[in-house]
Amino acid sequence: MTAKKPAPSTADLRTRLDAEFPALLDELGALVAIPSISSLPQHQDDLARSAEHVRSRFEAAGLEARVLSETTPEGVVGKPAILAHGPRIEGAPTVLLYAHHDVQPVGDTSTWSSDPFTAEIRGERIYGRGTSDDGAGIIVHLGALRLLGDDLPVNVVVFIEGEEEIGSPSFQTFLERHAEELSADVIVVADSDNWKVGEPAVTATLRGNCTFTVDLRVADHAVHSGMFGGPLLDAVTCGALLVASMYDEDGNLSVDGLGGTDEADVVWPEDEYRQAAGVLDGVRLAGTGDLAARVWTKPALTVIGWDSTSVADASNTLAASTRIRFSLRTVPGQDPAVSMAAVEAAMRERAPWGCRLEFSQVDLGPAYQADMDAPATHLLHEVLTEAWGVPSVNIGVGGSIPFISQFQQTFPGASVVVTGVEDPLTNAHSEDESQSVPDLRCAILAEALYLARLAEAAAGRD
Incomplete structure (x- = not known):
């Protein structure tokens, strides 16, 4: 027809x-x-x-x-x-x-x-x-x-x-x-x-997305936190230091090779962003550049899962290992494999106190x-x-x-x-x-x- x-x-x-x-x-x-x-x-x-x-x-x-x-x-x-x-x-x-x-x-x-x-x-x-x-x-x-x-x-x-x-x-x-x-x-x-x-x-x-898991280990078995704590930092603390090391003082992701731009085509008022995201009063927003660009055209790293001892099961034990699941949002035009390699290299270089890192469950989305x-x-x-x-x-x-x-x-x-x-x-x-x-x-x-x-x-x- x-x-x-x-x-x-x-x-x-x-x-x-x-x-x-x-x-x-x-x-x-x-x-x-x-x-x-x-x-x-x-x-x-x-x-x-x-x-x-x-x-x-x-x-x-x-x-x-x-x-x-x-x-x-x-x-x-x-x-x-x-x-x-x-x-x-x-x-x-x-x-x-x-x-x-x-x-x-x-x-x-x-x-x-x-x-x-x-x-x-x-x-x-x-x-x-x-x-x-x-x-x-x-x-x-x-x-x-x-x-x-x-x-x-x-x-x-x-x-x-x-x-x-x-x-x-x-x-x-x-x-x-x-x-x-x-x-x-x-x-x-x-x-x-x-x-x-x-x-x-x-x-x-x-943005693209890389999800990956990091297994972090500091000892071959858990030990008493009083008998051994001090010289040896527990795995969860090392994990927290590892995450913190990925950011600069302004809250930007500080990894070379991830790309990104600071400008956006529209202005996203901070009060509207805070309302939509449910940000609590007093919590400051991280990063630099246009707010819309920080969400759309700059990289972001988020902890989306963390295996550690629950508060209900807490004991005076120094954890030998922990597992962290990350989501890395990559910038438009960037090959996610390149971004993933850059983040892995940075984490290995910054691993606190020589803790061992193993990367697995890597999933790349363009x-x-x-x-x-x-x-x-x-x-x-x-x-x-x-x-x-x-x-x-x-x-x-x-x-x-x-x-x-x-x-x-x-x-x-x-x-x-x-x-x-x-x-x-x-x-x-x-x-x-x-x-x-x-x-x-x-x-x-x-x-x-x-x-x-x-x-x-x-x-x-x-």
Whole structure:
């Protein structure tokens, strides 16, 4: 089939959105009600149920959809993903729409203000696990397709992953085995942030991530802290000194070769950062340079786990060993292997009092740097600005989405654009996760405009 009639106007799409949006909010509530936690064995049936539910929704929107999973060459069995296709339009560009249907665990439910798996609207936000990360991404894609309906002017492929929250272990295998179906001119990733509530953004950069474990040892067995303490520092103290040695007096990570820039495109007011992060009064912020740059384009090292004797089990014993798990956020444009090598070299050089270090469980995730001059990026800014009524901006994101680089490597001819509907108040991965309802509306409209104008742009080039 060939697209002949003109795309619907912005006014037409707004009218359609008014009619469709209540049902789309209900669709989001239905997603939240399925505890599709990919990391917990007891929720694997829920994950399968979520995949089938999502498949059925895109099928109802007129796409051919199926649930698939792939096993990696190493034997890792992938989680269920949805692959869907719209009607074929000869000569039109192809757009791949990505989101994920798996969610994070909820932790202690007593810390939530409402049931994590019952969507609840309070004010202008909807609360529940997965409302924003990434149920909202799914609803943006579904909503845009519903708004366009029979007026859809591009070829659409929908890929809804089921294992993003556990690091996408079968992602590359899935891409390789379905490369022909997934191949596209433009890839839209709806799993990122806006600048603020009511202020849209294009994600220009994402930091990479290196996670690794350090086993630190000072003796071949534990000893009495009174009989031997003093000349011999315990392993936990040495671990604390090791961590402290990685920073300068201003709180910057002081390791050569990690790169980074001090400037950002926007100003992040300190009071807004402190409020979003829940920083206690009197706690000073670390580092130098623009605050946004410290989060987006400079490296960061975080202790994410530490094995030591608990307070409940404390005794007068000098620990011979300890184990520390680190997360190193690497700067855009930097090879994570280079960053990892630099940090390991620095730690070995600074190991306190000659303690022994062993590195293991190293996992590297690449950073992302968008092509800000690409026509697909300029068009994204255009439709975001039109949908929200305020100028969209370029932002970085301190977190990592390594699979975006896998998209770029597998489909080098495609333009990859990254957008989303989260904001600083979303609390993704934490209690009381929520999504701005007005921003969800705007994001649906923006994507519908984007699909329509991609076709117009392609026709103009022809």
